[in-house]
Amino acid sequence: xxxxxxxxxxxxxxxxxxxxxxxxxxxxxxxxxxxxxxxxxxxxxxxxxxxxxxxxxx
Amino acid sequence: xxxxxxxxxxxxxxxxxxxxxxxxxxxxxxxxxxxxxxxxxxxxxxxxxxxxxxxxxxxxxxxxxxxxxxxxxxxxxxxxxxxxxxxxxxxxxxxxxxxxxxxxxxxxxxxxxxxxxxxxxxxxxxxxxxxxxxxxxxxxxxxxxxxxxxxxxxxxxxxxxxxxxxxxxxxxxxxxxxxxxxxxxxxxxxxxxxxxxxxxxxxxxxxxxxxxxxxxxxxxxxxxxxxxxxxxxxxxxxxxxxxxxxxxxxxxxxxxxxxxxxxxxxxxxxxxxxxxxxxxxxxxxxxxxxxxxxxxxxxxxxxxxxxxxxxxxxxxxxxxxxxxxxxxxxxxxxxxxxxxxxxxxxxxxxxxxxxxxxxxxxxxxxxxxxxxxxxxxxxxxxxxxxxxxxxxxxxxxx
Numbered sequence: 001x002x003x004x005x006x007x008x009x010x011x012x013x014x015x016x017x018x019x020x021x022x023x024x025x026x027x028x029x030x031x032x033x034x035x036x037x038x039x040x041x042x043x044x045x046x047x048x049x050x051x052x053x054x055x056x057x058x
Numbered sequence: 059x060x061x062x063x064x065x066x067x068x069x070x071x072x073x074x075x076x077x078x079x080x081x082x083x084x085x086x087x088x089x090x091x092x093x094x095x096x097x098x099x100x101x102x103x104x105x106x107x108x109x110x111x112x113x114x115x116x117x118x119x120x121x122x123x124x125x126x127x128x129x130x131x132x133x134x135x136x137x138x139x140x141x142x143x144x145x146x147x148x149x150x151x152x153x154x155x156x157x158x159x160x161x162x163x164x165x166x167x168x169x170x171x172x173x174x175x176x177x178x179x180x181x182x183x184x185x186x187x188x189x190x191x192x193x194x195x196x197x198x199x200x201x202x203x204x205x206x207x208x209x210x211x212x213x214x215x216x217x218x219x220x221x222x223x224x225x226x227x228x229x230x231x232x233x234x235x236x237x238x239x240x241x242x243x244x245x246x247x248x249x250x251x252x253x254x255x256x257x258x259x260x261x262x263x264x265x266x267x268x269x270x271x272x273x274x275x276x277x278x279x280x281x282x283x284x285x286x287x288x289x290x291x292x293x294x295x296x297x298x299x300x301x302x303x304x305x306x307x308x309x310x311x312x313x314x315x316x317x318x319x320x321x322x323x324x325x326x327x328x329x330x331x332x333x334x335x336x337x338x339x340x341x342x343x344x345x346x347x348x349x350x351x352x353x354x355x356x357x358x359x360x361x362x363x364x365x366x367x368x369x370x371x372x373x374x375x376x377x378x379x380x381x382x383x384x385x386x387x388x389x390x391x392x393x394x395x396x397x398x399x400x401x402x403x404x405x406x407x408x409x410x411x412x413x414x415x416x417x418x419x420x421x422x423x424x425x426x427x428x429x430x431x432x433x434x435x436x437x438x439x440x441x442x443x444x445x446x447x448x449x450x451x452x453x454x455x456x
Contacts (some may be wrong), residue, residue: 014318017216018229022219022222022223027180045232046237046318050290050295
């Protein structure tokens with residue numbers, strides 16, 4: 001699953017543009033996971049502030 | 059906000075504003091929606107634009123010009139500085155804007171021309187009929203609504219979700235997404251007349267770091283690096299923090315922003331049935347400089363002109379809207395985008411040693427005319443040993 005650290009997030013939408021699944025949405029002033037995430041981690045790579053993390057559950 | 063318009067514009071940046079103004083002036087009923095609660099903020103931009111380019115769209119006004127630039131300086135990894143003075147640098151240097159005020163001015167002009175403007179209103183999906191866009195489903199301050207229109211102009215910036223949901227693939231490959239961070243820093247010693255570009259893989263891998271003056275002692279200090287170079291510990295913010303700690307340790311950061319600049323090729327097609335895509339959403343950012351304001355205004359205005367004609371003729375099919383796509387591709391802007399993409403693809407392959415060699419070879423020359431093509435011709439002339447490598451650059455010019 002994708003963990004969004006809203007305290008780190010800069011609300012820029014970079015992650016939205018690289019997401020292959022159109023799963024993320026920048027709503028007004030917060031980022032939200034709106035649709036199913038495939039945990040590919042591309043958004044986490046692109047984030048300028050390191051606000052996104054793919055967490056693999058046990 | 060009504061439920062029916064000739065033209066609906068999604069996004070209130072420079073592309074959307076120019077589209078709205080142009081469409082309203084042509085006599086159409088126009089609605090511009092913006093998902094943020096305020097036009098122009100938060101800024102996601104280094105705010106630089108060429109003087110001539112800006113004047114094509116609006117008369118410069120000190121209310122939204124933060125700084126007037128006299129020269130651009132390129133700083134190679136070894137510190138070699140190439141200074142490009144205004145009389146030669148032409149459109150490559152210009153103004154540093156105050157986007158918060160500038161964007162509002164553009165939207166004001168659209169409103170004055172007769173466009174409806176609605177903020178805190180987000181397009182959630184296109185209204186589709188047999189694959190054709192017929193408007194948008196929106197959430198307006200939390201309330202769902204439908205806005206129908208003959209043409210929707212998607213000006214929703216780097217996210218570009220409207221066109222994506224209408225069936226165009228707008229996803230930016232990681233390597234072609236510039237991951238950017240910027241601080242507005244005040245109380246620092248800068249050359250207030252120079253935009254500075256720092257190059258090199260230690261400073262900004264596959265991108266550059268910029269210092270753009272916003273006043274005598276204030277500047278946008280920012281960086282863009284390729285998404286593929288971005289990882290924990292080597293993110294845009296990490297590189298920027300390192301540069302600032304070294305160069306502006308006593309500066310005061312009064313704004314901290316992030317952004318993603320697509321430096322891929324433009325969308326393969328920027329129209330669909332009832333749909334046009336403009337500005338950053340169409341991926342028409344200059345891939346070499348990352349500059350997008352002028353191209354956004356250009357495509358926004360052109361899209362509205364073509365849409366107006368199609369609405370008058372009663373045909374807003376993809377085929378009818380195609381002159382917009384063909385028009386910008388055949389324009390000076392379209393040709394520059396293609397050339398600069400090839401030039402960018404070459405420069406990202408260079409290691410610091412080669413960057414230094416190239417910079418040193420032209421550090422002390424005086425070009426009669428400065429332009430990307432003049433600079434490349436000079437690089438080719440002065441680096442015979444790199445002739446084979448530089449061939450791809452030469453080809454980019456032809």
